[in-house]
Amino acid sequence: MEGFTPWPEEFEARYVAEGYWSDRLLGDVLRGGDPERVALVAGDERLTYAELDRRAGRTAAGFARLGIRRGDRVVVQLPNTSSFVVVFLALVRIGAAPVLALPAHRSSEIGYLCELSEARAYVIPDVHGGFDHRELARSLSVEHVVVDGDAQEFLALADLEADPGEVSCERPDPADVGVFLLSGGTTGLPKLIPRTHRDYVYNLEASAEVCGFTPATVYLVVLPVAHNFALACPGVLGVFARGGTVVLAPSGSPDEAFPLIERERVTVCAMVPPIALLWLEAASWSKEDLSSLELLQVGGAKFAAERAAQVPGVLGCAVQQVLGMAEGLLNYTRLDDPRELVDTTQGRPLSPADEIRVVDSEGAEVAPGEVGELLTRGPYTLRGYYRAPEHNARSFTPDGFYRTGDLVRQLPTGHLVVEGRAKDQINRGGDKISAEELENHLLAHPAVHDAAVVGIPDAAMGERTCAFLIVRGQAPTLREVKAFLKERGVAAYKWPDRIRLVETFPRTPVGKVSKKELATGLG
Numbered sequence: 001m002e003g004f005t006p007w008p009e010e011f012e013a014r015y016v017a018e019g020y021w022s023d024r025l026l027g028d029v030l031r032g033g034d035p036e037r038v039a040l041v042a043g044d045e046r047l048t049y050a051e052l053d054r055r056a057g058r059t060a061a062g063f064a065r066l067g068i069r070r071g072d073r074v075v076v077q078l079p080n081t082s083s084f085v086v087v088f089l090a091l092v093r094i095g096a097a098p099v100l101a102l103p104a105h106r107s108s109e110i111g112y113l114c115e116l117s118e119a120r121a122y123v124i125p126d127v128h129g130g131f132d133h134r135e136l137a138r139s140l141s142v143e144h145v146v147v148d149g150d151a152q153e154f155l156a157l158a159d160l161e162a163d164p165g166e167v168s169c170e171r172p173d174p175a176d177v178g179v180f181l182l183s184g185g186t187t188g189l190p191k192l193i194p195r196t197h198r199d200y201v202y203n204l205e206a207s208a209e210v211c212g213f214t215p216a217t218v219y220l221v222v223l224p225v226a227h228n229f230a231l232a233c234p235g236v237l238g239v240f241a242r243g244g245t246v247v248l249a250p251s252g253s254p255d256e257a258f259p260l261i262e263r264e265r266v267t268v269c270a271m272v273p274p275i276a277l278l279w280l281e282a283a284s285w286s287k288e289d290l291s292s293l294e295l296l297q298v299g300g301a302k303f304a305a306e307r308a309a310q311v312p313g314v315l316g317c318a319v320q321q322v323l324g325m326a327e328g329l330l331n332y333t334r335l336d337d338p339r340e341l342v343d344t345t346q347g348r349p350l351s352p353a354d355e356i357r358v359v360d361s362e363g364a365e366v367a368p369g370e371v372g373e374l375l376t377r378g379p380y381t382l383r384g385y386y387r388a389p390e391h392n393a394r395s396f397t398p399d400g401f402y403r404t405g406d407l408v409r410q411l412p413t414g415h416l417v418v419e420g421r422a423k424d425q426i427n428r429g430g431d432k433i434s435a436e437e438l439e440n441h442l443l444a445h446p447a448v449h450d451a452a453v454v455g456i457p458d459a460a461m462g463e464r465t466c467a468f469l470i471v472r473g474q475a476p477t478l479r480e481v482k483a484f485l486k487e488r489g490v491a492a493y494k495w496p497d498r499i500r501l502v503e504t505f506p507r508t509p510v511g512k513v514s515k516k517e518l519a520t521g522l523g
């Protein structure tokens with residue numbers, strides 16, 4: 001595929017020879033499950049492996065009948081519903097790569113994703129969280145819009161289904177791009193991460209192994225299912241690969257999640273730290289029986305050691321810290337690690353083939369145990385963002401290591417401790433916000449002369465977003481700034497929590513805006 005950077009041949013040969021890469025495909029992930037067992041619970045729906053397989057097959061045939069085929073891209077923006085799972089499986093079966101947008105994305109993000117990926121179709125709910133996605137779809141120029149629900153002038157997902165016997169379609173190659181994930185982003189525009197069938201299958205199968213998933217696993221999804229963590233670390237796909245059961249929740253709120261844990265006897269759940277904090281609080285007064293829980297996976301942002309240490313006592317289950325990224329590299333604390341490591345580190349690399357370097361600002365490796373930027377290369381870490389040559393030149397070393405922008409130190413055991421960040425990004429409770437992207441939107445406001453966006457510490461979210469503005473004329477209020485960003489179609493999680501008006505920005509010796517100084521000045 002044009003715009004995709006493959007692994008160099010010698011790496012490909014090694015990953016195949018050493019068994020990291022197989023010829024299993026994402027679309028075959030259901031094949032291990034007992035046909036009679038429940039694969040998916042969503043609201044009142046309960047689908048067995050056989051039923052889910054059949055629906056995925058019929059929907060795959062439907063997309064193929066529309067003319068969507070191997071190598072095409074389809075932007076999928078569905079919330080935590082069975083339709084997400086069906087559409088995802090359908091597309092990967094016919095070799096069309098889903099581009100996984102988040103439900104919170106709006107016209108700014110979706111328009112860009114459709115254009116960059118030259119999407120043949122856009123799959124949406126009718127209305128979700130009070131937002132009418134059909135209206136957004138009307139502003140796009142994509143060939144097919146498929147709606148889960150009331151389709152109006154578009155095509156209803158329910159009407160898309162076709163008989164798999166009637167349409168033939170090409171089988172994808174394991175080396176093909178199977179799915180596009182979104183990068184948290186550090187530049188003006190979001191980036192697309194191509195994940196091949198074989199690298200992502202390895203990602204989810206190796207994760208399922210390390211996390212001890214079995215047919216008895218009952219996995220509750222509380223993060224957006226389109227996020228890598230919930231989808232494949234080991235996530236929904238890892239559960240399917242092991243023949244377990246997935247339960248979809250609309251959110252991580254204890255009001256919604258706890259009754260599901262009790263009813264479905266949930267054993268494992270993946271979440272970001274703010275949700276874990278809510279659960280720790282809610283467990284003391286909630287009446288639900290949470291005793292089925294065995295494992296809480298926490299990642300996406302740093303989880304404090306003190307809170308991690310509370311999990312077993314309060315929630316009655318083990319905790320696992322996960323330092324992951326859509327770009328690839330996953331670190332997990334292991335189920336048999338000593339408690340000290342589980343509480344105080346963000347895990348160690350998933351794969352023996354993951355290569356890790358911790359380097360200083362000149363790119364030289366730091367002494368063992370010192371803090372530096374984490375670089376990585378491996379069988380499931382990208383070699384380049386999709387169609388982004390200039391950005392790739394900066395994001396990778398000449399020998400193919402991805403610069404994560406995370407500041408870490410590595411213990412003799414291999415475990416990593418996240419100590420900070422070298423990238424211009426805000427991590428708002430696991431949601432990633434590119435400072436530059438938000439600054440560019442703010443600069444479009446007629447009263448904003450200059451803008452600098454920084455993260456400020458926050459007890460619940462880890463960080464919140466503060467926009468420092470130099471204005472000309474009438475200064476906008478926070479409310480007006482939010483309304484302006486909404487009007488521009490920017491996802492709400494990117495809107496600043498605070499604005500601060502300033503006369504000038506502090507500068508570094510080389511004349512760059514000193515975000516460190518801006519952030520500390522807030523106190």
Ligand code: OOB
Nearest residue numbers: 228229233299300301302322323324325326346418
């Ligand atoms: C996950 O993926 P992304 O792509 O949303 O964000 C990746 C970035 C990392 O580079 C790091 O800056 C931060 O999120 N991060 C953490 C962390 N886990 C991720 N920072 C501190 N502590 C952690 N445990 O966030 C993601 C993907 C797969 C599994 C889990 C998380």
